[in-house]
Amino acid sequence: MTDARPGYGSPSVSSIGVPMVEARRVQKSYGRLEVLKGIDMTVGRGEVLCLIGPSGSGKSTFLRCINHLEKIDGGELAVDGDLVGYRQGGDKLYELKDNEVCAKRAEIGMVFQRFNLFPHMSVLDNVTSGPVWVKKAPGGPSKDRARELLARVGLADKVANYPNQLSGGQQQRVAIARALAMDPKLMLFDEPTSALDPELVGDVLDVMRDLARDGMTMIVVTHEMGFAREVGDTVVFMDGGVVVEQGDPTEVLTNPQHERTKSFLAKVL
Amino acid sequence: MKIVPVRHPWRWAASGVIVVLVAMLVNTLVFSHVVRGGTREGRFQWGVVGHYLFATPILRGIVVTLELTVIAMAAGVTIGIILAVMRLSPSRLLSGSAWIYIWFFRGTPVLVQLFFWYVGISYLYQHLALGIPFGTAFFTLNSTTLITSFVAGALGLSLNEGAYMSEIVRAGIISVDEGQTEAAASLGMSKGLTLRKIVLPQAMRVIIPPTGNETISMLKTTSLVSTISVVELFQATQNISNTNYQVVPLLTVASLWYLFFTSVMTVGQFYIERHYARGSSRQLPPTPFQRLRMSMRHARPRPGPFRVEAPVAATYD
Numbered sequence: 207m208t209d210a211r212p213g214y215g216s217p218s219v220s221s222i223g224v225p226m227v228e229a230r231r232v233q234k235s236y237g238r239l240e241v242l243k244g245i246d247m248t249v250g251r252g253e254v255l256c257l258i259g260p261s262g263s264g265k266s267t268f269l270r271c272i273n274h275l276e277k278i279d280g281g282e283l284a285v286d287g288d289l290v291g292y293r294q295g296g297d298k299l300y301e302l303k304d305n306e307v308c309a310k311r312a313e314i315g316m317v318f319q320r321f322n323l324f325p326h327m328s329v330l331d332n333v334t335s336g337p338v339w340v341k342k343a344p345g346g347p348s349k350d351r352a353r354e355l356l357a358r359v360g361l362a363d364k365v366a367n368y369p370n371q372l373s374g375g376q377q378q379r380v381a382i383a384r385a386l387a388m389d390p391k392l393m394l395f396d397e398p399t400s401a402l403d404p405e406l407v408g409d410v411l412d413v414m415r416d417l418a419r420d421g422m423t424m425i426v427v428t429h430e431m432g433f434a435r436e437v438g439d440t441v442v443f444m445d446g447g448v449v450v451e452q453g454d455p456t457e458v459l460t461n462p463q464h465e466r467t468k469s470f471l472a473k474v475l
Numbered sequence: 476m477k478i479v480p481v482r483h484p485w486r487w488a489a490s491g492v493i494v495v496l497v498a499m500l501v502n503t504l505v506f507s508h509v510v511r512g513g514t515r516e517g518r519f520q521w522g523v524v525g526h527y528l529f530a531t532p533i534l535r536g537i538v539v540t541l542e543l544t545v546i547a548m549a550a551g552v553t554i555g556i557i558l559a560v561m562r563l564s565p566s567r568l569l570s571g572s573a574w575i576y577i578w579f580f581r582g583t584p585v586l587v588q589l590f591f592w593y594v595g596i597s598y599l600y601q602h603l604a605l606g607i608p609f610g611t612a613f614f615t616l617n618s619t620t621l622i623t624s625f626v627a628g629a630l631g632l633s634l635n636e637g638a639y640m641s642e643i644v645r646a647g648i649i650s651v652d653e654g655q656t657e658a659a660a661s662l663g664m665s666k667g668l669t670l671r672k673i674v675l676p677q678a679m680r681v682i683i684p685p686t687g688n689e690t691i692s693m694l695k696t697t698s699l700v701s702t703i704s705v706v707e708l709f710q711a712t713q714n715i716s717n718t719n720y721q722v723v724p725l726l727t728v729a730s731l732w733y734l735f736f737t738s739v740m741t742v743g744q745f746y747i748e749r750h751y752a753r754g755s756s757r758q759l760p761p762t763p764f765q766r767l768r769m770s771m772r773h774a775r776p777r778p779g780p781f782r783v784e785a786p787v788a789a790t791y792d
Contacts (some may be wrong), residue, residue: 273661274660275657275660275661304665304666305665308660308663308664308665309663310663311660311661311662311663312662312663313663314661315661316658316661318654318657318658318661320654322652322654322655322657322658323658324655324658324659324673324677325677326676326677326751326753335662335664335672336662336663336664339664339668339672340662340663340664340668368753381658384662385661385662388662388663
C-alpha cells in the first residue's frame with residue numbers, strides 16, 4: 207500500500223517509496239524477560255495495520271518502541287526511512303539527543319488506552335497544547351484548528367469542559383483530536399476502546415474509521431475484531447513476542463493458518 | 476402515624492459542657508480582674524496590649540518577620556523543586572547529592588543551623604571569594620560584612636526549608652499518573668516543558684496543603700532568629716518588655732499578631748487549593764460566602780416527614 211492518499215502529511219519526494227514503518231528483527235527485553243523476540247513488520251503509507259493477540263504478547267511494547275517510549279535492544283526499526291532512536295552520520299550511528307527524540311515524537315500521534323488527557327486543562331487547551339507549546343504555533347489559528355478537529359470527532363460543544371466532565375468515549379475522542387492537532391504522519395492506537403463502556407466504543411471506532419478513510423497511516427492495537435476486519439488493510443497476530451501470522455484481515459480472521467491464531471480467535475470472536 | 480426522631484442525649488450534654496467552658500473563657504479574658512502590686516487591674520491588661528499592638532517597633536518587627544517568611548519560603552520552594560527533580564533523576568550522582576543535602580539539613584536542628592550561619596561562617600571563613608575554584612578570585616568579601624544577622628537568618632531558614640519542601644514536592648510529582656508524562660512525551664514535549672506545564676500543575680494539589688502548613692510553621696519559626704539578634708516581631712516585643720516589665724501583655728501582642736497572619740494565610744491557602752482543584756473535582760468546594768448563602772437557603776422551613784423533595788441543586792456563581 208504505497209499510494210499516498212490525499213489529506214495527510216504530504217510525503218517528501220525522496221521518501222515516497224519508503225514504507226512508513228519498517229521493523230527488522232526488533233528485540234526488546236525487560237531485564238531477563240524478552241518481550242519482543244525479533245519482530246518483522248512493514249507498514250505502508252496510508253495503510254491501517256491492526257495488531258491483535260493475547261495480553262502480554264508484546265503488541266503494546268512494539269507500539270511504544272515506534273514512538274521512542276521504549277528503547278529497542280536489537281534489530282532495526284525505522285519510521286519514514288529514519289532509524290528510531292539514532293541518526294546516521296557516515297558509518298556511525300549517533301544516539302538521538304532528547305530534543306531530537308521530542309521532534310520525532312511530535313510527528314507521530316499516539317492514543318492511549320486510558321486516554322491520558324491533561325485533567326487540569328480544558329478540552330480546547332488539551333488539543334492546542336501540542337501545537338502551541340511544542341510547535342510554537344500562534345494561539346488564535348491553533349484554537350480554530352482545535353475547534354475544527356473537535357467538531358470532526360463530534361465534540362464541538364465540549365470545548366470549554368474539563369476532561370472529567372466527559373464520558374470515557376468523549377475523552378478518547380478528545381485524545382484523538384489532541385493527537386491530530388500535531389498533524390502526525392502516523393497514528394498509533396494502544397487499545398483505544400479497551401477502557402470504554404461497550405456502548406461508547408462505537409463512537410470512537412467511527413472516528414478512527416473516518417481517519418482511515420482519509421488516508422491516515424495507522425497502527426491499531428485492538429481487541430475489536432470487527433473493526434480490524436472492516437477497516438484494517440492488514441492484521442498481524444502476535445503471541446509471546448513474535449509475529450505468528452499476518453495478512454489480509456478477512457483471510458487471517460476467518461481462515462487462520464496457525465494453531466495459536468485459531469485458538470485465540472476462537473476465544474475472542 | 477407520628478414519627479419520633481432519634482434523640483441524642485450525649486450531644487446535648489456535650490453542648491452544655493462546651494457552653495460552660497466558653498462562658499468561663501470569655502469571663503477570664505474580658506471580665507475578671509486581679510490585684511497585682513496593690514492595684515486592681517484586668518487580668519489580661521487589654522489596655523496595655525492595645526497600647527503596644529500598633530507601636531512602631533512592633534510594626535517594624537512584623538515587617539522583618541514577614542520578610543523572612545517570604546524569603547525563606549520562596550527560596551525553600553525553589554530549592555525544594557530543584558532537589559525533588561534531582562532526587563527523581565536517573566543519575567545516581569544527582570539523586571545521591573540531593574539525598575545528602577536533605578539528610579544533613581533535616582538531621583540538624585534549625586536553631587543550631589542558624590547559629591552556624593551567624594557565627595560559624597565568619598569563624599571558619601574570614602573571607603568569601605567569587606572566582607575560579609582553586610584559582611583566581613575575582614572579588615573577595617569580608618564574611619562579617621556579608622553575613623549580617625538578617626542574612627544568616629534568611630540563609631539558615633531557606634536552606635533548612637528547602638530540605639523539607641523537596642520531600643513535599645517529590646511526593647507531589649510522584650502522585651501524578653505516569654500516563655500524563657507519556658501523553659506529553661507523545662506530543663513531543665520536552666522533559667522540562669512536561670514538568671512545568673503538565674506535572675507540576677497537577678502535583679500542586681498534593682503540594683499545596685503541606686506547603687500551607689510549612690508557611691504557617693515558617694512564620695512562627697522566624698521567631699528563632701531572635702536568638703541571633705535579628706529584631707523580628709518576637710524580639711521587638713521582648714525589647715519593650717525588657718524595659719517596662721510588661722512581659723505578659725507583650726507576649727499577648729506577639730501572639731495576636733502571629734494569629735492574625737496565620738489566619739490570613741489559612742484563608743489564602745483555601746483559595747489557592749480551590750484554584751488547583753480545577754479539573755480534578757467536578758464541583759469546586761464552596762467558598763465561605765457561598766456556604767453562608769447555601770445555609771441560609773437551607774434554613775427555610777424543612778419538608779415534613781413524608782414529603783420527599785428533589786435535592787436542591789446547588790448552583791455556584
